[in-house]
Amino acid sequence: MGARDTVSEEYTAQLQACMYQYSRAIYRSIKDLIDPYVAPELHLEYRRAVLEQCEQTMERLARDPLYFAKPDRALFQDIRRYFPITAQAEVAWAVKEGIAAACAFIEEQIEAGALDGGVARCRATTRKGKPCQRTPLPDRDYCPSHQHLERSKVAA
Numbered sequence: 001m002g003a004r005d006t007v008s009e010e011y012t013a014q015l016q017a018c019m020y021q022y023s024r025a026i027y028r029s030i031k032d033l034i035d036p037y038v039a040p041e042l043h044l045e046y047r048r049a050v051l052e053q054c055e056q057t058m059e060r061l062a063r064d065p066l067y068f069a070k071p072d073r074a075l076f077q078d079i080r081r082y083f084p085i086t087a088q089a090e091v092a093w094a095v096k097e098g099i100a101a102a103c104a105f106i107e108e109q110i111e112a113g114a115l116d117g118g119v120a121r122c123r124a125t126t127r128k129g130k131p132c133q134r135t136p137l138p139d140r141d142y143c144p145s146h147q148h149l150e151r152s153k154v155a156a
């Protein structure tokens with residue numbers, strides 16, 4: 001493993017630590033809205049499930065920021081069943097705000113070139129017209145999602 005991989009790995013760990021802060025923030029803003037009419041044991045279980053979903057969403061966002069479509073909707077769909085109907089709008093809003101803050105942070109990192117870490121990047125352009133940020137396959141110019149581009153180039 002080269003020095004570049006180490007830089008990239010350290011950066012990923014750092015990013016994930018930041019993401020953890022964002023998932024805690026979302027959890028804190030909605031934990032008191034969790035269905036108060038369920039049994040105490042179940043309530044504890046609900047809290048754990050909500051925290052876990054927040055963390056999983058953030059981990060996925062940190063790993064794959066450009067390919068995770070509508071993370072706020074995904075998280076809300078995963079956790080809405082733990083909240084009473086009357087709290088759903090508030091939960092949806094808190095999730096949207098929390099995810100937006102995390103996305104803004106990640107975008108800043110990408111723009112600052114921090115996610116680059118000096119490692120090779122896939123040569124493809126995403127649907128949004130931005131350069132693909134993924135790591136190419138070994139000895140290839142494209143990442144797993146874009147490897148078909150390489151094949152078509154060879155075929156041509």
Ligand SMILES: [Zn+2]
Nearest residue numbers: 122132143146
């Ligand atoms: Zn790619």
